[in-house]
Amino acid sequence: MFMKTITCNACGHINKEGTMICGSCGKPLDSISGEDKNTLLNMRYDGTAVRSKTRNRSIIDKIWNFFSSIKIGVTLIVLALISSAVGTILPQEMYIPQNVDAFTHYRDEYGLFGQIYYQLGFHNLYSSWWYMILIALIGISIFIVSIDRGVPLYKALTNQNPKRHTGFLKRQKLYSESETYDEDEKEQLLFNLKKHRYNIFEKDGHLLAEKGRFARWGPYVNHLGLIIFLLGTLFRFVPFMYVDDFVWVREGETVVIPSTSQEYYVENKKFIIENYGEDEAEVFAEAIQNQEGPIAKHFETQAVIYKDQSTNIVGEEPDLNQIKEGSIIVNKPLKFDGFSLYQSSYQTNEFKSMSFKLHETSDENEDAIAEFKIDLDNPENNFTFDNGYRIELDQFYPDYYLDEGQPKSQSNYPRNPGFVFFVYPPNEEEPEVSFAAIGKNIDPTNDNDYKIGLTDFEVRNASGLSLKKDYTLPILGLGAFIFMIGVIQGMYWQHRRIWFHPTSKGIIVAGHTNKNWFGFKNEVDKIFTGTSLQAIKDLEEDSKEDRSQS
Amino acid sequence: MGDLVSLSSTFLYVAFFIYLIATVLFAATIRDKKSKKNNDFASKLAVGTTIVGFVSQLLYFITRWIAAGHAPVSNLFEFVTFFGMMLVFAFLLLYFIYRVNLLGLFTLPIALLLIAYASVFPREVTPLVPSLKSHWLYIHVTTVSLGEAILAISFIAGLIYLIRQVDQTTSSKSTKWLEIVIYTLFATIGFVLVSSVYAGMGYSSTFEFPFKGDTRSVEYEIPPLIGPNEGVMLDQERMSPLVEAPSFLQGVDAAKKLNTLIWSMLLGFVLYLIVRLILRKRIAASIQPFLKRANPELIDEICYRAVAIGFPVFTLGGLIFAAIWAQEAWDRYWGWDPKEVWALITFFFYAVFLHLRLSRGWHGEKSAWLAVIGFAIIMFNLIVVNLVIAGLHSYA
């Protein structure tokens, strides 16, 4: 392909089109680009040709240039910032109560605004297609810009010529020109430079003192970390990499852990909950008193994990082998074979069984005619008694509530059980219907001869465990780690260079740093001590003073 | 143990007064037009005093930690106090790089204001709920606040830059916004004043009001300018509210918080007006002459440098450590909780700041304004998200 080039008229080096500063001797090539001779040089990427600033012909060039523009990059980040903020105006859908219709919730709670918010999809903003595309565009932009700038920067920094054209030096921000310069002074300078840990490159008596070059790679390293991180989040969509499920286990129960292909089982031996109490350390006394409810102190499930060793033939009983036993505590998940079980929820005093007795409605002593017990895990339907009475369990509502007069169950967990019983007295065909629940005993017809009363119950705790397997975590961790290395590298170190250019009359010194000029200037002052070099001047400030004086 | 808590509070009071003295000493270095040698001594005295104050606050922190058995960063009082301490630390860090006395003159009053602000919230030692019992809590919270404190120094440098550089001969958008920024400091003083004065008087009045089909009660610690929607006051002898809060305000305490906000803003406004009437000038215009000797480019560099130093620390604490802790405690490293989202927004914002700095046009005044906005975002996350947004749903 035909490439335009620029030949340097000072050293003859052939530079790529778009080069601002000759790659070999550093002579500014802007007599061609027509920049003002007296302004300071733009030292970004040392004046090498950056693809996006040079080529704009094909459609690929245009896309490339779009993504490598800092303006576009910043705009994308600002858009992500604003949309993220919008998502916090109202709670996201995952934070509203689970048992209500989302649309109704937003409308009833937040009125018209809530309705519009819902209809625009802002209730699920962070998983919306456009938010994800926005983040993806930022990722693409980071990738392209890093190649666009990184390659030329690499070339410029690895081939530095210590001998620079005076036109280059005179247009650096830090500059000094001195009449005298001899071997003794050079010795002193080299000594001072080494003391400040500069690397020295020399060519024909010209010196380049440089330090912190690696800091220039900071942005590229941190951008790489960001890209790895973003790729890592994509892996979550690979089924093998990521599992997220939830299971309730009651005390004494062993249940299969979902999402493990029926392979693992968990047993809840005991669930423990502790609150901060009266006997707590004295320092907390005031806080505990001021709090209205109890303050939770500790949740723990004592669990056993089993693996099913059976050969997986349909109908075969699972053959459970204990593989792990331990406590699941908040902040301390139980780990096994790549999975983690977290203490995530609990339900105290869930009913295990309930005992009832049957008595005559008119009997003030409520003497039992019959007694029976219902196991709520596995309720029996029929109870026949020696004295001829029979009771049938018609309906069982584990978690009952009244929906417009009709009993219904909110969940399958026995938190508030309700029962409809059919009572058959001896030799009767027609049953009496009776409804019983905690503290309730409803007689639908109001002329029942018999009544069913609760006599006793057993409770137990249930523990809600969430199951996680996340093989994307190492990738995310790696990305975050590389990102941190990169920002620290780029932010806590600076790339400083000083050029020493002997002339027939003495010496010219010029300095450049990519950031933090004050520290650099102080350092140059220290490097000049013990020599007769003219103190280094900041040309930018001088030109400002000139302007303000004129 | 109780003794240790009171010893700890004493250290905090002492730190407060030492910071006050250090502020005066820094003021002296600015006005001092005497020989350089003299000024050197004054600077050393000022910064030395600041260090003594910092050590005293550190002792507060350590003794309270021993007393509570956990790092005292677990409620708003403790966290804001700690943030004030980190602000002083961040100042010292940048002071030893650039040795600019002005920075101390502006940072210490803000640290004082933060400690005063913190002391308005309940100060008792609270026990930890299970999800907070993790070493990652301390690691996360301390690094976030250190990061935010360093970023706050960039706000302070930006503020100095703006007061120094914004043309005060005519009224412009910049002068107006600058006054608004200064006014918010007055509003914070207003908040501290109104809360502590009425707390000192033992003011309390209770309202009952309907809330989602229930009747709830709320206790006001300052007189109600704004009462709860359809609220009924239970204490007859107290002043009754001027207006009721609109019904769209969510949350049990929403009306109470709005009331406090209005009080603070009004009182802040009165204070601002008084000062302005005495000065007969914009406040920034009255400060400007004292800053004439400051080098704007140096201040601009400090403003940038604080972001350069603070950004990695903030990212580490606010995003990475936060994610590790969230993974341990709630088995998800990221949950799009408002607090998390605002940390992400802060991260995005300072990333934008750094990228804009890459082009020359964004140095100086523009980046000073950005530093002010960045601090506003941090404060928003610290205060508003805690008190308002996060209150809408329970955490953990």
Ligand code: HEM
């Ligand atoms: C949230 C995402 C991003 C973060 C956290 C980030 C972070 C950074 C940081 C810390 C620097 C160093 C700045 C300095 O040294 O002052 C940097 C430099 C840079 N960033 Fe980004 N960046 C992000 C996205 C982008 C995007 C989308 C672009 C696309 C245009 C971009 C382009 C650049 C460029 C061109 C540099 C300068 C490189 C150099 O100095 O050689 N960045 N970035």
